[in-house]
Amino acid sequence: MDISSSINLNLNFRDSISVTELNYLIKSILDFEPSLQEISVLGEVSNTRVTPKKHIFFNLIDQSSSIPCVMWSSDLNNGGENLDDGNLVLCSGKISTYFQTGMLQLYVNKVKKSGNGDIQKEFNELKNKLNMEGLFDQNRKRKIPKFPTKICVITSKHGAVFKDIINVITRRYPLVEINLIPVPVQGKEAAEKISYAIEEANTLNADTVIIARGGGSIEDLGTFNDENLARKIFSSSTPIISAIGHETDYTISDYVSDLRAPTPSAAAELAVPSYIELLKEIESFKNNLNYTIQEKISDDSRTFENNLDRFLLNTPALSFYNEKIETNLDKLSNNISQFSKTITHRLEITINSLNFLNPSDTISRGLVQTKNSQNKIVKSINEINKGDTITISYVDGVAVTKVISNISK
Amino acid sequence: MQKNNENFEFYINELEKIIRKLESKDITLDQSISLFEDGAKLAKKCESILNDANLKIKEIQSDFSEQNTE
Numbered sequence: 401m402d403i404s405s406s407i408n409l410n411l412n413f414r415d416s417i418s419v420t421e422l423n424y425l426i427k428s429i430l431d432f433e434p435s436l437q438e439i440s441v442l443g444e445v446s447n448t449r450v451t452p453k454k455h456i457f458f459n460l461i462d463q464s465s466s467i468p469c470v471m472w473s474s475d476l477n478n479g480g481e482n483l484d485d486g487n488l489v490l491c492s493g494k495i496s497t498y499f500q501t502g503m504l505q506l507y508v509n510k511v512k513k514s515g516n517g518d519i520q521k522e523f524n525e526l527k528n529k530l531n532m533e534g535l536f537d538q539n540r541k542r543k544i545p546k547f548p549t550k551i552c553v554i555t556s557k558h559g560a561v562f563k564d565i566i567n568v569i570t571r572r573y574p575l576v577e578i579n580l581i582p583v584p585v586q587g588k589e590a591a592e593k594i595s596y597a598i599e600e601a602n603t604l605n606a607d608t609v610i611i612a613r614g615g616g617s618i619e620d621l622g623t624f625n626d627e628n629l630a631r632k633i634f635s636s637s638t639p640i641i642s643a644i645g646h647e648t649d650y651t652i653s654d655y656v657s658d659l660r661a662p663t664p665s666a667a668a669e670l671a672v673p674s675y676i677e678l679l680k681e682i683e684s685f686k687n688n689l690n691y692t693i694q695e696k697i698s699d700d701s702r703t704f705e706n707n708l709d710r711f712l713l714n715t716p717a718l719s720f721y722n723e724k725i726e727t728n729l730d731k732l733s734n735n736i737s738q739f740s741k742t743i744t745h746r747l748e749i750t751i752n753s754l755n756f757l758n759p760s761d762t763i764s765r766g767l768v769q770t771k772n773s774q775n776k777i778v779k780s781i782n783e784i785n786k787g788d789t790i791t792i793s794y795v796d797g798v799a800v801t802k803v804i805s806n807i808s809k
Numbered sequence: 810m811q812k813n814n815e816n817f818e819f820y821i822n823e824l825e826k827i828i829r830k831l832e833s834k835d836i837t838l839d840q841s842i843s844l845f846e847d848g849a850k851l852a853k854k855c856e857s858i859l860n861d862a863n864l865k866i867k868e869i870q871s872d873f874s875e876q877n878t879e
Contacts, residue, residue, distance in 0.1 A: 693866055697859065700817055704855045707824050711848050714831035716841040 423499040430504070436495040441467070441506060444519050445487040447617035456483055459617050460491060460506065461519065466617065469493075471508040479511035486520030489513050523625055526652055530627070535634045541658045542639040544670065548607035550577045551671055552638070554597040555612040557582035561664045565612060568668035573675050579604060585613040591626035602637050608671050609638050611653060612664040615646040624651035633657055643667035769793045781806050817858045824851040 417425070430436055443460035450456050454473035459466045469491060471480045483489070492510040497503060530536060551569065555561045562580055569578060581597040584590045594611065601609045611633070613624065623629070624644045630652045633640050642657035643664040654660040661667035770778040771791045778784055784803055792799045827848040831841060 690870065697862055697866065700821075700862075701859055703821055704852075704859060707821060707828060707855075708852055710828050711824065711831070711852060714828055714841075714845075714848075716831075716838060716845050721838065 419502075420499075423497065423502045426502060427497045427499045430496055431494075433495075438492070438494065439506075440490055440492045442488075442490050443467075445483055445489055446485050446519070448483060448485050456480060458483065458485075460489070461617075463519075467506055468503065469506040469508050471511065475509045478509060479513065480508075483511060483513075487513050519622070523652070526625065526627055526630075527655065530630055530652065530656065535630060536655045544639050544641060544659050545607040546673060548576055548672060550579065550604070550606045552579045552581055552601035552604055552606040552609045553612065554581045554583055554594060554601065554609060555664070556585045559614055561612050561614050564665045565610060565668040568665050569672050572669065573672035575675070576672055579606065586616065586620045586623055590623040591629040594623070595629050595632040598632050598636050598640070606638050609636065609640045610643065610664075610667045610671055611640060611657070612643040612667055613645060614664065615649070621645050621649055621651050624653035626652070629653060630656045641667045641671055781808055817855060817862075820851050820854045820858065824848055824855065827851065 441460055443462050446459045446461045446466070448456060448458040454476065456471045456473075456476070458469050458471075460469050461467075471483070471493075479489075490512040491506060491508045492512075493506055493508040495504065496507055498505060534540065553562060553565055555565070557580060566578060569576060579601075581600055583593045583597050585594075598609065598611075611624075613621070621644060624642075633642075633653055633656045639658040641659045641661055642651075642654045643661040643666060644651050644654055647662035650660075659670060661670050769792070770784075771793070772778055772784065773789050775791075776783075778790065784790060784806055786803055786805055788803045790801055790803060792801060827844050830836065831844050831848070836844070
């Protein structure tokens with residue numbers, strides 16, 4: 401690209417130099433400054449990165465400042481092995497710039513370790529202290545609401561973090577309102593500003609607060625190792641998800657938050673459900689519901705049918721009573737007929753004996769009945785006298801006779 | 810009988826109690842008839858609750874499927 405044609409031609413170029421010229425200028429000044437040629441710097445190693453060619457890039461830090469450093473792989477045997485974050489080291493080398501970017505670096509050719517760095521030590525001390533106080537207790541951590549309506553995001557308004565969070569949340573769950581509370585995420589005042597932002601989020605009736613920051617060195621993330629900020633997070637009435645730095649970065653804020661997300665995008669995913677998954681879930685609930693209610697109804701129906709059968713089996717046994725009555729009636733009638741038979745028999749006997757006594761019957765057997773003239777039955781010889789007229793009855797007629805003589809026995 | 814007790818489980822339990830009483834043979838005819846009368850009412854109630862439930866489920870299910878086809 402022809403730079404001169406694309407910028408405002410009204411500018412005066414006569415006194416200007418190119419970027420490359422500037423970078424060379426800086427580099428040459430630094431490279432010829434004797435006080436920067438052989439120096440030893442005491443500091444803590446931070447944000448160590450090893451390139452595939454084994455060159456080591458890191459930052460050397462103290463409580464308030466940092467400087468980028470590089471140690472070429474050819475110098476590694478001068479104490480560069482096992483160089484790690486938190487090491488307190490004495491670095492020897494020179495200051496120069498990488499002319500392509502103008503970036504100033506300490507070119508380290510010798511390293512002397514002197515144990516763990518202060519920053520790491522302070523971090524561990526604070527971590528242990530807050531842990532002892534119970535600020536990291538799992539059982540005091542609040543649940544992140546599953547279906548939030550309002551989420552407060554505390555992060556920088558610059559950079560990709562907030563955009564990433566917005567993208568993820570609107571894609572997954574567009575029903576939620578997102579409020580940004582912009583804060584600086586590094587520097588001296590950052591921790592205090594973030595504390596205020598948490599207070600503000602608590603007044604906004606948010607369901608969830610996300611505190612997020614993109615990746616950075618340990619000194620960049622130092623804000624989130626602030627003790628007061630940690631206590632503010634602990635006392636927040638709204639559940640807080642923290643997403644600070646990269647997946648491997650752990651800050652005090654992460655430990656004390658209700659939920660720690662490896663990255664800001666992950667925080668957004670943890671803050672809201674996915675509506676597509678929710679729809680699937682609803683569908684499966686529906687099927688489940690259908691199945692369960694059908695089962696319940698057929699269970700109840702079976703219970704009912706069984707009970708009904710059992711109930712009908714126990715219909716009051718009228719037939720039993722009927723049988724009882726019939727049996728008794730039978731018995732009764734048997735008794736009666738027996739009785740009547742006996743009676744009849746006895747009657748017959750009686751009648752027979754009566755028959756035997758019937759006078760007309762006696763006559764038929766040849767006996768005769770005698771009546772006097774007054775038509776009275778004569779039962780004794782003494783009741784008749786000689787000369788009386790008596791009537792003798794036979795079975796087939798009467799003879800009127802005169803008594804010639806009467807002789808007593 | 811309290812209103813909030815009036816559900817299927819309550820009625821079926823009552824019905825079972827009655828059946829147990831009917832099954833025990835030491836009751837009078839009068840008692841058994843009165844129990845039978847109560848039992849029949851409970852059985853009818855159970856049946857109508859089940860029928861209502863079935864109907865309601867069918868309605869809801871048809872609502873479901875309408876929504877799905879919208």
